[in-house]
Amino acid sequence: MKTLNNNDTTSFHLQLLSKIMDMNEYPFINLIIENDITYKEFEELMHLLQKLDAQYNIQKEEGFLDFTSLLVQFAGMLTEKLDPNNTIYALKKEGYFPSLITAFTSIIEYEEIRGKRR
Template sequence: MSLEEKVKQLSYQMELLMKSVDWSDRPFEYEIIRANLTKEDVEAFHKLLEEIRQQQNEQGRYGLSSVEPLLVSFVGMLHPALDPEKILAACVKQQIKLDVTEPLYQQVKLLS
């Protein structure tokens, strides 16, 4: 079996698995797999959340609390295969960095 055939077979098997697994408790992982992200992409996502947290802290030091600039920064730096609202909803559901993701999610819901 050629490498191309193996990749095609694995893609098909992954498609079947994606349809057969209940992702309701793991929406973050579902979004990552659906977007076909690499480990490096996921690490970059977590780094992005840390950068947003730093911006959030910086704003707090100056008495600012607007979420809109943080959301603009987040969306602008987000991997293009990810939908901002879906990935933020997934993070909130799995309680991933809630201090960052929850305000962003609330803001994106207001704008949609």
């Protein structure tokens, strides 16, 4: 029988765990696992979201109504392993940064509707 190295063992364990968990309830975690996001990439993403959330709150207090620039910044800084829209919807489902993510989903949905009208 083939001996598993640490990476193979970890991958195998994650596969087993994903079978016993309802991954639909954890779409963000599922994206992290499926796209081989490293701990460093995860930490960078969380730091980016914290920074954008702080900017969002400042802009909201100042009376801003359009947060498209924050969404563009998010998409531009996101690792290429992740799709921005899928990531945003997954974050929303798991409840990360609710105000910021709600603003992002509103922009995405508005742009989708606007695109269909053309």
